[in-house]
Amino acid sequence: MADPIIISASPHVHSARTSKKVMYDVLYALIPAFLVSIYVFGISALILTSVAIISCIVFEYLIQKYLLKTEITITDGSALITGILLAFNLPTNLPIYMIIVGSLIAIGVAKLSFGGLGYNIFNPALVGRVFLLVCFPVQMTSWPTAIENNLSIDAITGETTLGIIKEGLMYGETMTTISERIPSSMELLLGLTSGSAGEMSALALLLGGIFLIVRKVITWHIPVTIIVTMAIMTGIFWLVNPELYASPIIHILSGGAILGAFYMATDLVTSPMTKKGMVIFAVGIAIITVVIRLFGAYPEGISFAILIMNAFVPLIDKYFKPRRFGNKIKSKII
Amino acid sequence: MSDSVLNSVFLLVSLGVIAAIILYVVSKKFYVYENPLIGDVNDILPAANCGGCGSPGCKAFAEKLVDTDDISELFCPVGGNDVMKQVSEILGKEVAEKDPTVAVVLCQGGCDVRPKTTIYQGPRTCAISAMVYGGETDCQYGCLGDGDCVAVCDFGAMHMDENTGLPVIDTDKCTSCEACVKACPRDIIEMRPRNKRDLKIFVGCLNEDKAGIAKKACDVACIGCSKCEDICPKDAVIMTDTLAYIDPVACTLCRKCVEVCPTHSIIETNFPPKKVKKPKDVKTKAKKDKAEKVTADTAQVKSEKTQANA
Amino acid sequence: MLKTFPKGGIHPEENKITSSKAIKRIPVPKIVYVPIAQHIGIPSEIIVEKKDKVEIGQVIAKSGGFVSSNIHTPVAGTVTKLDMIVDSSGYKKQCIVIRTDQKNESNFEVPDFPLKKEITMDQKDILQHITDSGIVGLGGATFPSHVKLDLKNDNKVDCLIINGVECEPYLTADHRLMLEKAEEIIVGIQILMHALHINKAVIGIENNKKDAIAVLKEATRDDKRIKVAALKVKYPQGSEKQLIKAILKREVPKGGLPMDVGVIVHNVGTIYAIYQAVQYDQPLIERVVTVTGKNLENASNFWVKIGTPIKDLVAEVGGLPEGTRKIVNGGPMMGKAIKNTDVPVTKGTSGILVISEEEASRQESKNCIRCGQCVFVCPMGLEPHLLMNLSEKGLYERLSDEDVMTCIECGSCSYVCPSHRPLLDYIRFGKSIVKKLNTAKN
Incomplete structure (x- = not known):
């Protein structure tokens, strides 16, 4: 007898899905947006992304090997995704040392200090981004302007669509005059505008998002709820006074709303596990985002909104449980 | 200048007095009587909180020892006969002797x-x-x-x-x-x-x-x-x-x-x-x-x- | 739109390789090992002694209580010993070992029972026959059938559901039985409807068995009370509660029985056994077993005597292939891995699955990535990830509050977990502790 028989408890078969495959699906979904980013920003997008990826993986390796002395998990793909998502949330002309600092915060503080993959409360890439935004506000808000086939790194710096609107409104302009300076909806959809590396083309991001839903990596609940709620909220303001508030289309297509809704908010680890909970979570994100965008100091708020709602996930998971089979009486809490 | 000094002194003192009164009233009102013997017994027990006696911890075992009339069934395996003898002296109750x-x-x-x-x-x-x-x-x-x-x-x-x-x-x-x-x-x-x-x-x-x-x-x-x-x-x-x-x-x-x-x-x-x-x-x-x-x-x-x- | 249960469920690779193989008979085994604990409930009491001669179908162990069942000898022969044999639970259990009498012709007769449609017995006799024949749920749960049929006077049972779902991958025993014994099964259903005064019966079959659906529809043409429901292919539809929900949209309350919503569920195999018991007074001494596996040469379905060692079955399909690493008694989702092929077939053995190296090994468990897949697929609306954590940390009170006891152990959560976490292992463990605590409380 060569090898002894294996005994284990049922089930004896397993689906072909593994954590690694899930991670790689996310990776594939990000390819279209990445290609658009390279097309728009040229080599600088490539540099930004590779620096972020490499530093995330290296930090994870170093911290796990020398600081925590635990098993090294760089091959599971999660550090890779954190790196890409972080890069997608940064302007392409950011100094390289800042990218590395952001990666350190994302991996070291937001992920590993909470116990590694699966234990982090906050989305690591967003923590890195927000840290950089708070520490280096100037560099983080001077975006390279999109020039077709621009291959030089020293692009002209400009402002994001939402930034222009915010500033314009502050100086008492109306939407009619501002709208001449901002890109058209079509340009926003295709990504010919300025902004972070990955938030360029809403179309490319949507493509990837639909791929994720088809592959069942994420469900439609979070992205659709965020977009619908944002559309409703901004729509109401826009209908009340179209001169003071931008239209829902501009809000949804610009400022990383799609990136946030499909990739950042749906991060498996930091989002609720029940469908009911996901809807609540998404509504919360949308409301906070709109409030920050319309009334806050920052032109863009989805990263803050996601981080704030991340903190509520354990609570949401506790109170929005799936309906138990055979339990006719509704839960007392809701 | 001296006014502001006096004002702050007065403010802090009155805050302190109010807090003291509240603390006093609360501690009187919500005072829980605990048999002092429980503390004494608890001090003798080995504080290992292992649960070997059947109680969830040493404090709980001490309470049980004090509250139960006949403690010959109860035994602290970690402390052994020495500890139980001391418990017996404090409480004046018979304890069983067990072989280690x-x-x-x-x-x-x-x-x-x-x-x-x-x-x-x-x-x-x-x-x-x-x-x-x-x-x-x-x-x-x-x-x-x-x-x-x-x-x-x-x-x-x-x-x-x-x-x-x-x-x-x-x-x-x-x-x-x-x-x-x-x-x-x-x-x-x-x-x-x-x-x-x-x-x-x-x-x-x-x-x-x-x-x-x-x-x-x-x-x-x-x-x-x-x-x-x-x-x-x-x-x-x-x-x-x-x-x-x-x-x-x-x-x-x-x-x-x-x-x-x-x-x-x-x-x-x-x-x-x-x-x-x-x-x-x-x-x-x-x-x-x-x-x-x-x-x-x-x-x-x-x-x-x-x-x-x- | 095909009917199915609304919440959760998975669709594993079906691998029903043996669905076109007719049920064959295997040679009568030389020695049979009949365990006395073949059903849920109290083990039966042995009433034979060493060296006793027994005739085929004779009772050798008597029901040990209400929730228990008679056990009959599957062969005529001599009791050689009462021994402890490892059964599919992985532990040694009391067994009656019988050597087959090679000269006794009754052992080798191929049973031939023509279809007998007339139901001559009255209700009491029918139930007595079912009790005496040692019939238990043949779907795998092995719950004594007479207990299910023992209705209190105030019951409101109005529907009989026949479980022909066979949602487990690989297994085709019920499928073949429905194809080959359709008429008998219909008579069996009529017997039960007669005995229980029910006027409605539904046979639930998953849509991957279109031929069985057609055959049974044909067979039920004359009896308008019996319907055949085609169901969407989804595991675990064969679970009683999910099946009732799928067919009748009724939900069995937490901790309740199908009877509470006016339903009784029986497996097709059980129905056939009831037919045999009532019409021909045949005790339950053989059943259909699917012997299957991707690397087996002649995987097929067999009529097997209870107590046949699994090695006889394996020999019949060409022996264990090279590189076999796991042998499962039952289907791949809920079956039990067995230690060796000496384990005997029992009343609950619906299949023997031989798994090779690459499929047998479990992968290493990794961190939970909170993807929520286990929550989505749980047909009972539980949160397996949470239950596993609570069980691992020993928080049994909370485990009980989170309805761990309603878990049907279908294994869907462990199946989908991308991190290969042993969710069901821990939940099962937690359940056993909670059960113990609950009995201690009462």
Whole structure:
């Protein structure tokens, strides 16, 4: 007898899905947006992304090997995704040392200090981004302007669509005059505008998002709820006074709303596990985002909104449980 | 200038006074009376919070001791008779005296003598693998080797032997809290009386299978031959159909049974090596190994003891 | 739109390789090992002794209580010993070992029972026959059938559901039985409807067995009370509660029985056994077993005597293929891995699955990535990830509050977990502790 028989408890078969495959699906979904980013920003997008990826993986390796002395998990793909998502949330002309600092915060503080993959409360890439935004506000808000086939790194710096609107409104302009300076909806959809590396083309991001839903990596609940709620909220303001508030289309297509809704908010680890909970979570994100965008100091708020709602996930998971089979009486809490 | 100084002084003082009044009123109003004896008893208890007494912790045990009228049933295994005597003095209640005990592992089926016939995959805890089946070997009575007992030991008195895959009890550290006894799904760990030099003789096997099956599954299984029962001068060996058990109270540690056991399933611990001539040709390899191990163990324990004394 | 249960469920690879293989008979085994604990409930009491001569179908172990069942000898022969044999639970259990009498012709007759449609017995006799024949749920749960049929007077049972779902991958025993014994099964259903005074019966079959659906529809043409429901292919539809929900949209309350919503569920195999018991007074001594596996040469379905060692079955399909690493008694989702092929077939053995190296090994468990897949697929609306954590940490009170006891152990959560976490292992363990605590409380 060569090898002894294996005994284990049922089930004896397993689906072909593994954590690694899930991670790689996310990776594939990000390819279209990445290609658009390279097309728009040229080599600088490539540099930004590779620096972020490499530093995330290296930090994870170093911290796990020398600081925590635990098993090294760089091959599971999660550090890779954190790196890409972080890069997608940064302007392409950011100094390289800042990218590395952001990666350190994302991996070291937001992920590993909470116990590694699966234990982090906050989305690591967003923590890195927000840290950089708070520490280096100037560099983080001077975006390279999109020039077709621009291959030089020293692009002209400009402002994001939402930034222009915010500033314009502050100086008492109306939407009619501002709208001449901002890109058209079509340009926003295709990504010919300025902004972070990955938030360029809403179309490319949507493509990837639909791929994720088809592959069942994420469900439609979070992205659709965020977009619908944002559309409703901004729509109401826009209908009340179209001169003071931008239209829902501009809000949804610009400022990383799609990136946030499909990739950042749906991060498996930091989002609720029940469908009911996901809807609540998404509504919360949308409301906070709109409030920050319309009334806050920052032109863009989805990263803050996601981080704030991340903190509520354990609570949401506790109170929005799936309906138990055979339990006719509704839960007392809701 | 002086106004602002006076104002702040006045403000702080009045804040302090108000806080003091609130604290006073609250502490009076919500005062919970606690029998001072509980504190006294709690101070004596070993504060190990092991749960060996049956209460969730030392404080709870102290409350139980104070509240119960007849405490002869209650015993702190970690503190032993000394602690219980002190408790008795404080409370003025009778306490039972118990002989000190120590945990022993009633299985010596290590990897070398008890071959693995299957591989278990799943969570490596005895409790779960015991639910799945009878274990990786053909003996369904012996140690599963996943170390639930080691995990529950609060006193670091247990570890898994890397070579045999069996738990080893450090008798010096064992406080006889019985946590391991409760954790073992196979009931392999037994509490046996502890004497001064920690001499013990016991049957290291619980296999209830018939002789042939038991022997096939494990080289050192008790096969129920009753040779030990026949030779025992004190009738300390209790035989069931297939298994021997040595009654620790009746046993006088004469070691006669150890010699006659054909499968070497009777274990002796901490005895000095015998000076009597040994007919070497009869001994099997397993016996020799075991003898060496026992001496090694004895030597180790001794050296530890000397270290501790020094 | 095909009917199915609304919440959760998975669709593993079906692998029903043996669905076109007719049920064959295997040679009568030389020695049979009949365990006395073949059903849920109290083990039966042995009423034979060593060296006793027994005739085929004779009772050798009597029901040990209400929730228990008679056990009959599957062969004529001599009781050689009463021994402890490892059964599919992985532990040694009491067994009656019988050597087949090679000269006794009754052992080798191929049973031939023509279809008998007339139901002549009254209600009491029918139930008595079912009780005496040692019939238990043959779907795998092995719950004594007479207990299910013992209705209190105030019951409101109005529907009988016949479980022909066979949602487990690989297994085809029920499928073949429905194809080959359709008429008998219909008579069996009529017997039960007669005995229980029910006027409605539904046979639930998953849509991957279109031929069985067609055959049974044909067979039920004359009896308008019996309907055949085609169901969407989804595991675990064969679970009683999910099946009732799928067919009747009724939900069995927490901790309740199908009877509480006016339903009784029986497996097709059980129905056939009832037919045999009532019409021909045949005790339950054989059943259909699917012997299957991707690397087996002649995987097929067999009529097997209870107590046949699995090695006889394996020999019949060409022996264990090279590189076999796991043998499962039952289907891949809920079956039990067995230690060796000496384990006997029992009343609950619906299949023997031989798994090779690459499929047999479990992968290493990794951190939970909180993907929520286990929550989505749980047909009972539980949160397996949470239950596993609570069980691992020993928080049994909370485990009980989170309805761990309603878990049907279908294994969907462990199946989908991308981190290969042993969710069901821990939940099962937690359940056993909670059960113990609950009994201690009462």
